[in-house]
Amino acid sequence: MxxxxxxxxxxxxxxxxxxxxxxxxxxxxxxxxxxxxxxxEDYKHVKTIDDLYNLKSAGYIRYINLDGKLRYGGILLKVFKSENEIEFYNKNLILIQNTNNKKWTISWEDNYIFYKKQTKKGDAMRNLFISLIDNK
Known part of the structure; x- marks a missing residue:
């Protein structure tokens, strides 16, 4: 005893x-x-569930599994909660797609999620223009 x-x-x-x-x-x-x-670089850790559900689609996801291994992920398509009759088993899922159009889900509970906003073609030109103005 x-x-x-x-x-x-x-x-x-x-x-x-x-x-x-x-x-x-x-x-x-x-x-x-x-x-x-x-x-x-340029990726932010998604710390909370609220942060997760506020992510914008088409941003970039990378994640680290619980073994500490980096996974490159892909483009964020959707964030949703799994549907299970027992609430305890529900997970917050992230649907992502890579450049080969392969789609899969990862769970927020089983990975450390990192997010980077979508970069657009005009972003590089805009950033260059801003840096030129800042240097004057």
Whole structure:
């Protein structure tokens, strides 16, 4: 019985406070941005469910799975909640498409999601024009 109580206490002690959890996630993100510096340039981490549902379609998605491996993803088509009779099993899904027109879904719960706004043909010219004005 003593061993069982110790095991339970160890489990309880291992549960992190919300503050500790946030700090751990932030450290992971900092590490990912160092490890995948070039691949995640201009990409922003999607921190909350609200942020996820506010993403605009046609933006670019990259994600890191829970094993820490970067996946290149594709273009964001849609964000939606899975339909399951048991609410606990519902997940927030992201439908993406790559340049080969292959479509698949990933879940927000099982990946660290990174998003970059869609770049348009005129963006490069606009940015060049703005940089020229700023340099004067």
């Amino acid at each position: 003593k061993d069982r109580l110790k095991e339970i206490n160890d489990i309880i002690d291992s549960i992190k406070s919300p503050k500790e959890y946030k700090q751990d996630i932030q450290k992971k993100m900092d590490d990912f941005y160092v490890l995948y510096k070039n691949e995640l």
